[in-house]
Amino acid sequence: MINLHFFPSKRIAFYMARLFITRSAAVLVALVAILMILDLLGNSGKILAHPENGNAELWRYVSLRIPGLIQRFLPFSALLGALITLAGLNQNSEIISMKAAGISAHQIIAPLILAAGLIALVHFAFQERVVTRATAALSAWDAVDYGAVPPDSNVVANVWLSHGDDLIRVDRVTGRGDGVRLTGVIVADRAGGTIRRRLLADSGRYLPGRGWELTNVRLFDLETNQLQRLPSTIWGAGIEPDQFTLAQVDPNRLTFLQLRETITQVAATNRSTATLESNLWHKLASPFSTLLMPLLAAIAAFGLARSGQLFMRAVIGMALGFAYFVADNFALAMGNLGAYPPFLAAWGPFLLFLLVGEAVLIRTEE
Structure with missing residues (x-):
């Protein structure tokens, strides 16, 4: 008998969501640590070039740079976390047991999508409350060559x-x-x-x-x-x-509401706002792209592990994720140039890969 509920049992749903969140967090910590070390190696010379700077300023730079790295690589970490989770469940025949119990492919993926939605909400709040402030402070510090920042931080x-x-x-x-x-x-x-x-x-x-x-x-x-x-x-x-x-507005320094207000001010001066509008919509699309990651990684969940194609399926899932990030950056660049409408530039790749992921999942289930 087929299970008609959208989610599997609470125990299975909690188990899969926990695996996904913990693995995504582990990948994120590893990525951010490696990238932060490389970034610090490249910029420590400029920071220490100021005569009054020392170890405290290096740690200050790290504290201001890490939020931006987390914000940028959280969706990618969710992709790798979903791939590791689903490949592991497939390898241990847990996916086969779920399907034998009448749980469909969509029901297997549903707990991961729900967890991804929670991550997306946290991501958006983190972006609005932490990343914008850290980016503004880092930009102001960089503008004075890592010296004393004027009292006015604008x-x-x-x-x-x-x-x-x-x-x-x-x-x-x-x-x-x-x-x-x-x-x-x-x-x-x-x-x-x-x-x-x-x-x-x-x-x-x-x-x-x-x-x-x-x-x-x-x-x-x-x-x-x-x-x-x-x-x-x-x-x-x-x-x-x-x-x-208003001549040089950095969307990364502004919250969603602040950027929307800035767009109104720029429009009042009869200047083009296409670039700012694209970035405004992208402030929503970027965090919620995390919802796509379990769907794009789902190809690694199905198919017999002993067939020898599990690794190839994981590679295909990773390729789909990379293709999304490439398409997202390309569309945003086209939106900044005015070639794409702002809404399409931000949400077009999301909608396209939602259909691609769903098509792959349906095909895999068949």
Whole structure:
């Protein structure tokens, strides 16, 4: 008699979910540890190059970098955890025993999908509460070359802006609203596409209604080859502070609600928001991609282990998972370029591989 319940017995469901969660966690710890060591080896020289930095700063870097690694590799760890779990159950003939008891393939996978859903919720909460803050702090620290971070943590580095024909580059932007401060200002004054003058200033502050007061200004005229030095000057009338603060928005530093608000602000300046909208939807799609992993790994659960094809089935399951991550990154890149609509760029790969995984599972069950 066929079991018509969506889940198998509570004991089997809890047993399989526990195996999946513990194995996924073990894979995640191993991956993050290895990647963190490699990342630290590559960046420790830059951190210790600052004369006041030492071991404490290295540990600070580790604490700020680990949340990002966990956020990025949690779905991949779930894939490997599901493959290890299902291959082990197949190897020990536990899958055959379940099917002999009338439990279908979908019922066997159901506990893993439920556990993956719980992981996805934790992943999303972790991303919103921990990863965004750690990424913002690490970016602000990196912007000052791992030195002392200014009291205002709203630091954006290497900002480019166009104003009319002029090109503007700012090494560092701090603050918000009328309190925005610029550090390392370079202005290419162009006319007809040709640079006529080049302005450099150490710092700048916003004067409402007047423009920007730049200090320690060097003005080089390319036509006369003359250099003029000024202690200060007023420049950039009509350039609002939010044009600098919104010129380079890092979605990884913002929560879902903050990014949605930023999109509204950018749209009010008549600028394209396709890239930000793609990343907004991806903040949901990325954590919930964990739901796909047991389905893509399910091919390793079925088929006789003694047939010698268990390893090949596990490889196929891993290949499906890798294909999803490649398709996800490709679609997000296309969304950032405006080639795909934002919703399709974020959720298209998820829906596609949901159908692929379901088709493989049905075919395997037959």
